[in-house]
Amino acid sequence: MIRRVVGFFGDKEYAGQRRRLFYLILVLIVVADFLVPREHAEFLWDRIPGWSALYGFGSCVLLIFVSKFLGHRGGLMRREDYYD
Amino acid sequence: MTDFIHPALLFILGSLPIPFFSGLIRKTYLVLIPALAILAVVAMSPGSYGEAQFIGQDILVAKVDRLSIVFATVFTIMALIGMVYALHLPRAGQHVAAFVYVGSALGVVFAGDYLTLYLFWEGMAFASAYLIFAGHGDRAIRAAFRYLMVHVTGGVVLLGGILLHGAATGSLSFGPIAGAAIDGGLDPGAYLILCGFLLNAAVPPLNAWLTDAYPEATVTGAVFLSAFTTKTAIYVLARVFPGLELLVWLGTAMALYGVIYAVLENDCRRLLAYHIVSQVGYMVAGVGIGTELAVNGAASHAFAHILYKALLFMGAGAVIYVTGRRKLTELGGLYRTMPVTVALYMVGAFAISAFPFFSGFVTKSMVVAAAGEDHRALVVLALTMASSGTFLHTGLKLPYYMFFGTDRGIEAREPPRNMLVAMGMAAVLCIAIGVFPAPLYALLPYPVDFEPYTGQHVTESLGILMFTALGFVIFLRALDPENTISIDTDWFYRKGARYFMWFAERPLARYEKAVSDVSETAVLPFLHGSARAGLRLDLHGVDGVVNGVAHSIFSGGGVLRRLQTGLVTHYALAMIAGLIAAILVFAVVWR
Numbered sequence: 001m002i003r004r005v006v007g008f009f010g011d012k013e014y015a016g017q018r019r020r021l022f023y024l025i026l027v028l029i030v031v032a033d034f035l036v037p038r039e040h041a042e043f044l045w046d047r048i049p050g051w052s053a054l055y056g057f058g059s060c061v062l063l064i065f066v067s068k069f070l071g072h073r074g075g076l077m078r079r080e081d082y083y084d
Numbered sequence: 085m086t087d088f089i090h091p092a093l094l095f096i097l098g099s100l101p102i103p104f105f106s107g108l109i110r111k112t113y114l115v116l117i118p119a120l121a122i123l124a125v126v127a128m129s130p131g132s133y134g135e136a137q138f139i140g141q142d143i144l145v146a147k148v149d150r151l152s153i154v155f156a157t158v159f160t161i162m163a164l165i166g167m168v169y170a171l172h173l174p175r176a177g178q179h180v181a182a183f184v185y186v187g188s189a190l191g192v193v194f195a196g197d198y199l200t201l202y203l204f205w206e207g208m209a210f211a212s213a214y215l216i217f218a219g220h221g222d223r224a225i226r227a228a229f230r231y232l233m234v235h236v237t238g239g240v241v242l243l244g245g246i247l248l249h250g251a252a253t254g255s256l257s258f259g260p261i262a263g264a265a266i267d268g269g270l271d272p273g274a275y276l277i278l279c280g281f282l283l284n285a286a287v288p289p290l291n292a293w294l295t296d297a298y299p300e301a302t303v304t305g306a307v308f309l310s311a312f313t314t315k316t317a318i319y320v321l322a323r324v325f326p327g328l329e330l331l332v333w334l335g336t337a338m339a340l341y342g343v344i345y346a347v348l349e350n351d352c353r354r355l356l357a358y359h360i361v362s363q364v365g366y367m368v369a370g371v372g373i374g375t376e377l378a379v380n381g382a383a384s385h386a387f388a389h390i391l392y393k394a395l396l397f398m399g400a401g402a403v404i405y406v407t408g409r410r411k412l413t414e415l416g417g418l419y420r421t422m423p424v425t426v427a428l429y430m431v432g433a434f435a436i437s438a439f440p441f442f443s444g445f446v447t448k449s450m451v452v453a454a455a456g457e458d459h460r461a462l463v464v465l466a467l468t469m470a471s472s473g474t475f476l477h478t479g480l481k482l483p484y485y486m487f488f489g490t491d492r493g494i495e496a497r498e499p500p501r502n503m504l505v506a507m508g509m510a511a512v513l514c515i516a517i518g519v520f521p522a523p524l525y526a527l528l529p530y531p532v533d534f535e536p537y538t539g540q541h542v543t544e545s546l547g548i549l550m551f552t553a554l555g556f557v558i559f560l561r562a563l564d565p566e567n568t569i570s571i572d573t574d575w576f577y578r579k580g581a582r583y584f585m586w587f588a589e590r591p592l593a594r595y596e597k598a599v600s601d602v603s604e605t606a607v608l609p610f611l612h613g614s615a616r617a618g619l620r621l622d623l624h625g626v627d628g629v630v631n632g633v634a635h636s637i638f639s640g641g642g643v644l645r646r647l648q649t650g651l652v653t654h655y656a657l658a659m660i661a662g663l664i665a666a667i668l669v670f671a672v673v674w675r
Binding site for chain 1 (some may be wrong): 216249256342344345347348371419420423424426427456457459461464465468469472473476487488500537540542543544545547548549550552554555556557559562563566567568569571578579
């Protein structure tokens, strides 16, 4: 069972199914976020449906590019023998 | 039968006979002691145990309350899991070190005074360093020395703080420092204590010892390391500095710091180590916020974190154990040969990423909710961003490049059964806490009024996580691991030490030589000459004057001696002469 589940995420033949499933989940989450009751709203963004999707995607992109910028241009990344 | 058995004692004394056992007896013993320790923690009731006097100070070996019980519970559970994971090791060294390490961590958790705390604190440092030294190889031994030196320095700072604070307040009892809630109310000793604690919590810029040393430890040792040192630090921070504003910002910065570095990392366990820094950031921030919900959040997140982080380290360790490779650029395609490891690792990854029905969901969100309740918008946004980063690396990047990605045709198999069993135990707990948080909530120091499973919270979390995954899929190529290392604050002592040695060997040594040259060629002859001149002056000048004065005094004495003849007639003559002179003077003045 475990082998089949793990295989589904790794094997090439399921790539199309994986992609469809993934997009379906994304759509479902956004739809659910529009339908869910919002009694507790501490901040402004708590009232915006779909905010978390936007913020999650934005955070991810920001983290990737800020880090890589710091690594390449900021000089944080060095050759492996830097300390030798 | 006493109602309190110190679990630290069980582990530390229990470590002594390990080398004398072998085979099945040793394995049974290694599992039995942690199991007994769990029972000891479950059976104990709050109170003070082991009061004594030492060098005029009150010692309290064990002070049991709800906060210490939470940490002790997870520490003993973790000790059991870690031991099962390490059962296959043929040599006793690491088992003994791990026992002493766990025992010392428990000693800190129950310490009622600073002297007891300090003793166990140092015990932790040395026992844990062994687990890195045992990694063998040049890199491990160098990293272990750096680790030990940083911790010994931190220990000295802590001791200095303890002594200053003790002198200022007259008490070494371990508890909240008055004024912690109001900034600027700390005495210098308290600041030093804070520095010692922050170092063990790996708060940047004092974080580099962790990410430098943990990936160099043994496969089984790193599992123990990931659990105890930083979480002990969280415990002492929660005990002494709850509500310290500084901690909120340090913790928030720390949560992002770890995530940013994790993007750059190529070593699988170093990536996980940066996520310890990030996750401990949530706990530090929780302690800093200091409300009941926040401290509950910090404690429960520490509980959950120990289990899922150990599970992740066990998964990465299993890969290293089987393949001997640790760099993401050299791994890939293992899912076919290690499916069980993949599945168990992913449970840990879902737990750390706070997916619904996994432990992180019910603990991490408590810290974030506490920040929200305290109206800290920036902290909420930053911590949410760090959650996105956590899933990005631990849940997507690491498993993708380690288990899926490019198939490098590595020959692999599942790790030994005991490793899988240990991972299974941690995985079960990660899910159990996520599905039934009530028992964990009941353990927490304050009553819990928090419901993680609201529709809004579930869709929000899934939105953050799954759209992070979308970002990952779109920008996958930008995340390809690169064959590099990253400069962290250990640069200052790794390169700094080299510059210092260069300075000592070149300019300083040259300066020293120049000074001795000048003294040999110029100063020494000058000193000789002036000594000779002094001698001459002494012989002819000073001695002459002294002799002359002595001679005059001697001859003056001779004259005086001649006056004192001892003859009555001479004295009478002198008296008569004096009398005549007096009469003459009297006559002249009178007239």
